[in-house]
Amino acid sequence: xxxxxxxxxxxxxxxxxxxxxxxxxxxxxxxxxxxxxxxxxxxxxxxxxxxxxxxxxxxxxxxxxxxxxxxxxxxxxxxxxxxxxxxxxxxxxxxxxxxxxxxxxxxxxxxxxxxxxxxxxxxxxxxxxxxxxxxxxxxxxxxxxxxxxxxxxxxxxxxxxxxxxxxxxxxxxxxxxxxxx
Amino acid sequence: xxxxxxxxxxxxxxxxxxxxxxxxxxxxxxxxxxxxxxxxxxxxxxxxxxxxxxxxxxxxxxxxxxxxxxxxxxxxxxxxxxxxxxxxxxxxxxxxxxxxxxxxxxxxxxxxxxxxxxxxxxxxxxxxxxxxxxxxxxxxxxxxxxxxxxxxxxxxxxxxxxxxxxxxxxxxxxxxxxxxxxxxxxxxxxxxxxxxxxxxxxxxxxxxxxxxxxxxxxxxxxxxxxxxxxxxxxxxxxxxxxxxxxxxxxxxxxxxxxxxxxxxxxxxxxxxxxxxxxxxxxxxxxxxxxxxxxxxxxxxxxxxxxxxxxxxxxxxxxxxxxxxxxxxxxxxxxxxxxxxxxxxxxxxxxxxxxxxxxxxxxxxxxxxxxxxxxxxxxxxxxxxxxxxxxxxxxxxxxxxxxxxxxxxxxxxxxxxxxxxxxxxxxxxxxxxxxxxxxxxxxxxxxxxxxxxxxxxxxxxxxxxxxxxxxxxxxxxxxxxxxxxxxxxxxxxxxxxxxxxxxxxxxxxxxxxxxxxxxxxxxxxxxxxxxxxxxxxxxxxxxxxxxxxxxxxxxxxxxxxxxxxxxxxxxxxxxxxxxxxxxxxx
Numbered sequence: 214x215x216x217x218x219x220x221x222x223x224x225x226x227x228x229x230x231x232x233x234x235x236x237x238x239x240x241x242x243x244x245x246x247x248x249x250x251x252x253x254x255x256x257x258x259x260x261x262x263x264x265x266x267x268x269x270x271x272x273x274x275x276x277x278x279x280x281x282x283x284x285x286x287x288x289x290x291x292x293x294x295x296x297x298x299x300x301x302x303x304x305x306x307x308x309x310x311x312x313x314x315x316x317x318x319x320x321x322x323x324x325x326x327x328x329x330x331x332x333x334x335x336x337x338x339x340x341x342x343x344x345x346x347x348x349x350x351x352x353x354x355x356x357x358x359x360x361x362x363x364x365x366x367x368x369x370x371x372x373x374x375x376x377x378x379x380x381x382x383x384x385x386x387x388x389x390x391x392x393x394x
Numbered sequence: 395x396x397x398x399x400x401x402x403x404x405x406x407x408x409x410x411x412x413x414x415x416x417x418x419x420x421x422x423x424x425x426x427x428x429x430x431x432x433x434x435x436x437x438x439x440x441x442x443x444x445x446x447x448x449x450x451x452x453x454x455x456x457x458x459x460x461x462x463x464x465x466x467x468x469x470x471x472x473x474x475x476x477x478x479x480x481x482x483x484x485x486x487x488x489x490x491x492x493x494x495x496x497x498x499x500x501x502x503x504x505x506x507x508x509x510x511x512x513x514x515x516x517x518x519x520x521x522x523x524x525x526x527x528x529x530x531x532x533x534x535x536x537x538x539x540x541x542x543x544x545x546x547x548x549x550x551x552x553x554x555x556x557x558x559x560x561x562x563x564x565x566x567x568x569x570x571x572x573x574x575x576x577x578x579x580x581x582x583x584x585x586x587x588x589x590x591x592x593x594x595x596x597x598x599x600x601x602x603x604x605x606x607x608x609x610x611x612x613x614x615x616x617x618x619x620x621x622x623x624x625x626x627x628x629x630x631x632x633x634x635x636x637x638x639x640x641x642x643x644x645x646x647x648x649x650x651x652x653x654x655x656x657x658x659x660x661x662x663x664x665x666x667x668x669x670x671x672x673x674x675x676x677x678x679x680x681x682x683x684x685x686x687x688x689x690x691x692x693x694x695x696x697x698x699x700x701x702x703x704x705x706x707x708x709x710x711x712x713x714x715x716x717x718x719x720x721x722x723x724x725x726x727x728x729x730x731x732x733x734x735x736x737x738x739x740x741x742x743x744x745x746x747x748x749x750x751x752x753x754x755x756x757x758x759x760x761x762x763x764x765x766x767x768x769x770x771x772x773x774x775x776x777x778x779x780x781x782x783x784x785x786x787x788x789x790x791x792x793x794x795x796x797x798x799x800x801x802x803x804x805x806x807x808x809x810x811x812x813x814x815x816x817x818x819x820x821x822x823x824x825x826x827x828x829x830x831x832x833x834x835x836x837x838x839x840x841x842x843x844x845x846x847x848x849x850x851x852x853x854x855x856x857x858x859x860x861x862x863x864x865x866x867x868x869x870x871x872x873x874x875x876x877x878x879x880x881x882x883x884x885x886x887x888x889x890x891x892x893x894x895x896x897x898x899x900x901x902x903x904x905x906x907x908x909x910x911x912x913x914x915x916x917x918x919x920x921x922x923x924x925x926x927x928x929x930x931x932x933x934x935x936x937x938x939x940x941x942x943x944x945x946x947x948x949x950x951x952x953x954x955x956x957x958x959x960x961x962x963x964x965x966x967x968x969x970x971x972x973x974x975x976x977x978x979x
Contacts, residue, residue: 271606286407289534296464296559301633317954321893321967330967331892347640347669348633350561351676386796 294355296349302350303357310359314338398733443597444607446740451554452591454619457568457581459629460664460843464559466568466582466674468620471555472537474508478521480547500545504528507539531555531573556582562673563633566687567666567841569789570674578677579685581623581842583789588845588853591620613883619848626662626843632653634958642951643669647940652689654824655959656931658922661828661837661857664930665955666821669973690788690920691758692966693795693817694937696917697903698754698945700813702872703826704763705747707774710868713765716875719746719979722758730804732762737944739926749873749977752883754900756812771811772773772799777863778826778836780818785858787836794818813903824933827920828897830876831928835862873897876975877925881972885919889949891957893967895925900945905938914938919948923956924968932956 237243297303316336322329407845428436457466472865484495490552498512501519508529528548537550556571569580577583594617602974606612614650639651645784655665666689672680723742725735736756743753750758763771775781781796783806795817797806821839829836838858845853864872876897878887883899904911904960918935922928934952959965 275606286470286538288536290538293469293535295535295555296557300560301563302561303628305633305637317957318892319955319957319961323967323969325969342639343641347644348562348671349679351561351673351679352557352561354533359954376883385683 293352297353297355298357300350301352302346302348305346307357307359309338315343353381401841441599444601444608444610445597446600447595447597447740449726450596450615450617451552451593452593452617453554453619454556454571454575454591455589455622455845455848457589458622458624459564459627459632460625460662461628462624463562463629463861465625465627466556466558468554469533469557471531471533471553473551474504474532474537475549475550475551476526476528476541477517477524477547478519478526479524480788481519482547484545485875486544499541501549503543504540504548507536508532516976534821535829537904538582555672558674560629560633561675562671563629563636564625564627564666565672565674565685566668566689567627568674568838570672570677570685575853580687581625582674584787585623585842585845588623589620591848591936592618594618600708621845621847623845624843626840627666628664628665628962631959631962632665632667635665635955636669636671638951638954639667639669642934642948643759646936646942646947647937649938650688651934651936651951652820653688653955654820654933655955656824656839656933657829658828658831658928658931659714660840661825661832662840663859664959666841685786686790689820690784690786690791691819692937693792693819694905694935695903696813696818696915697755697815697918699826699899699918699920700811700816700818700822700878700902701751701754701759702813702830702899703775703778704759704771704873706830706864706868706872707771708747708762708766709871710767710774710864711770714747714762716746716748716871716975717914720745720747720750720758720761722750722753722755722761724757726757726760728760728804728808732805732808734808744979746976746979748878748975750976751875751899752885752886754879754885759809760808764808768802768807769801773809774863775816777861778829779822780816780826784821784825786821786841788841792819794822808839813901820933820935822863823918823920823935824931825935827922827931829863830869830872831922831931832863832869833866835860873922873925873928874975876921877972878977880921880925880977882977885949888946889921889952889956890920891923891960894923894960895966895968895970895972896921897924897925897928898922900948901935902943902945913940914940915942915943917945917948919943919945919952921952921956923960924965925972926968926970928964929963930956930959932959 314336318331318332318334318336320329320331320333442462451470451850453468456464456468459465459792461625481497484500485496486493486495497519498516501512501515504510504515508515510529515528516526529536531553541550553573554575555573558565558568558570567580569582569584571577571582577586582589582849595614597613599605599607618808628642633652635655639653643651653667653828656662657664664753666687667682668688670684672685677685688706692907705714708718709716720744722736722745724739725733727733734756737754743749743755743758745753745755745758747758747762749755750762775796781794783791783793797816799894801814802810802815809815825836825839837860840855840857842855844855847853847955874897877895879900880890880896881887882899885899886898889900891896898919901916901918901920903916903918905916906912916934916935916937917939920931922931932952932955934948934955936948936951
């Protein structure tokens with residue numbers, strides 16, 4: 214302890230040291246500060262960019278959800294039209310319009326002895342058979358319209374068919390339907 | 395004037411220190427109050443302003459027929475509302491030009507889409523409130539058209555509704571639900587546990603523009619959709635049968651009609667048709683009586699279709715055979731002095747039991763039935779399923795009326811043998827013939843096949859208990875006798891189908907009203923085909939038929955439906971002949 218003291222006393226007179234001319238930007242503290250500031254602004258910039266991107270995507274998400282809702286609505290509309298067109302009532306109306314009558318006198322041919330079973334009779338739409346649709350359906354929003362084609366090559370909405378009748382579907386969006394659906 | 399003299403610096407600094415301490419204490423206290431004590435409340439107010447809760451609608455399951463055809467499904471519908479306080483002309487850009495769409499023009503456009511008058515819509519829009527309903531339950535098509543108008547003060551409430559694509563096809567069985575989702579009748583009510591879904595909800599923070607704040611906490615309770623219910627019904631046959639029945643009811647000017655088709659070997663109900671019936675899309679259009687399933691809920695006196703039970707009981711107990719002989723006059727005086735008569739006058743006939751069924755002789759059947767004790771006859775009726783609701787337990791199902799069988803009066807004891815004085819439901823009577831057609835094995839009616847949950851889990855429904863009601867040999871004898879009804883009977887012959895062996899029985903029952911029998915009848919025909927190995931039973935009944943008051947009015951419709959059934963299931967024509975049974979002696 215005393216030695217140290219003695220030493221300190223001996224150096225109590227300041228020594229003159231020649232300082233190198235160190236530029237400000239070469240000082241380590243300055244460099245660290247600059248790096249820290251750049252880093253901070255970089256992080257801030259990235260953060261702002263991410264926030265902007267996220268916000269934009271939030272709006273895009275809402276837009277896509279709305280689009281999905283619209284598509285679901287369209288699917289509902291088309292689904293309802295398909296239901297309507299494929300309902301028993303529409304099919305029977307179309308069949309009747311095409312002149313189809315249920316034959317209540319079927320005849321069978323027994324192949325083993327070539328016997329004709331039953332008496333062939335012409336199918337007629339009379340009061341004892343069902344001549345038109347009698348079962349109500351208030352869900353029928355679209356029905357298949359039948360119109361007679363005027364020429365062999367005339368094509369309806371769906372094209373000509375074997376019977377020479379053109380079949381088209383009429384409705385809010387006029388979707389097409391097959392007469393055999 | 396200074397508060398403290400300039401030389402008292404120590405006191406001045408002390409005062410400032412105290413003031414600072416008080417000020418800081420006040421700030422800290424207030425901050426603590428907001429940050430700690432009142433923090434939950436403030437958080438809640440803040441959260442309430444930011445957070446939005448939306449209901450995630452769960453859809454109700456579909457009802458399908460045996461082939462998967464959709465009989466009922468859920469669809470979105472919309473209530474159309476406006477905020478009258480915000481109703482104003484709308485500035486719009488059309489082809490780059492600024493135009494103003496007037497309220498009157500908007501109302502005009504809406505009236506065309508909604509099918510209402512413009513004045514009606516304008517009247518509904520009037521006022522200063524924030525809510526006025528313009529239309530309820532519009533479908534997606536109308537919604538799309540209205541939305542395309544792009545009117546800022548028109549808004550929509552989305553709801554889930556029910557669509558029955560085939561209208562009144564099986565409407566009586568499907569039932570219906572109200573606009574608020576309450577199940578009101580039929581299968582919708584009975585099978586609600588399978589069909590109903592559970593709504594979910596989603597809570598998140600949103601900004602002033604309603605857009606969800608990114609990274610905000612989201613609480614989601616997922617919606618659970620309802621399951622799909624599969625029935626045993628065949629939509630196409632059901633439709634055909636309803637067509638036939640509707641035609642029959644109109645032609646015969648009957649109050650109503652029912653038709654049931656059963657698959658004999660499985661007990662599955664393929665058709666449960668009624669006319670008139672209800673279109674579940676619009677139940678309000680049907681009379682209250684027609685909104686239910688009369689097949690299950692109404693009872694009627696069956697008449698002569700009951701004779702098959704009496705005959706089968708006598709044979710099964712060894713009290714008679716198909717060739718048992720009786721002398722059957724037009725009318726017969728009982729031991730207690732009452733007269734039992736046949737429906738039409740005829741000379742005294744010498745009939746076998748087969749002949750009794752062929753001619754539907756009341757005087758003949760009571761002589762055969764009298765050989766069996768009443769308690770035994772009643773026991774057989776119950777074994778055949780009479781006097782009790784079926785295991786389907788359809789909403790509002792009736793059990794029929796056998797009455798206090800131990801205390802039947804002497805007349806009821808006799809008339810019950812030919813189906814008067816007791817009452818049955820159409821479904822009960824059809825399954826009596828299912829048992830006969832199935833070698834005496836009665837199967838419980840089956841209407842519900844399975845429920846498929848939203849996660850794909852399939853639950854098959856167990857059929858009710860089955861029981862051997864009569865011996866197989868008795869069932870065969872009964873079928874053979876019923877075949878003679880169709881081959882030779884006055885009424886039965888009109889039910890014959892070329893190429894097929896058909897067995898069946900007609901019924902013409904008087905209807906009791908106000909304690910007396912009127913002149914109108916419940917006419918019916920129940921039959922099976924092909925008789926050599928019955929696969930299907932068809933039961934047709936017309937209530938209060940006014941054109942034809944005998945069962946002759948029921949056979950043409952039975953024939954049409956049975957023919958369609960045989961055609962649908964591609965049953966080949968019979969290749970054997972009926973058993974040779976004497977009907978007279």
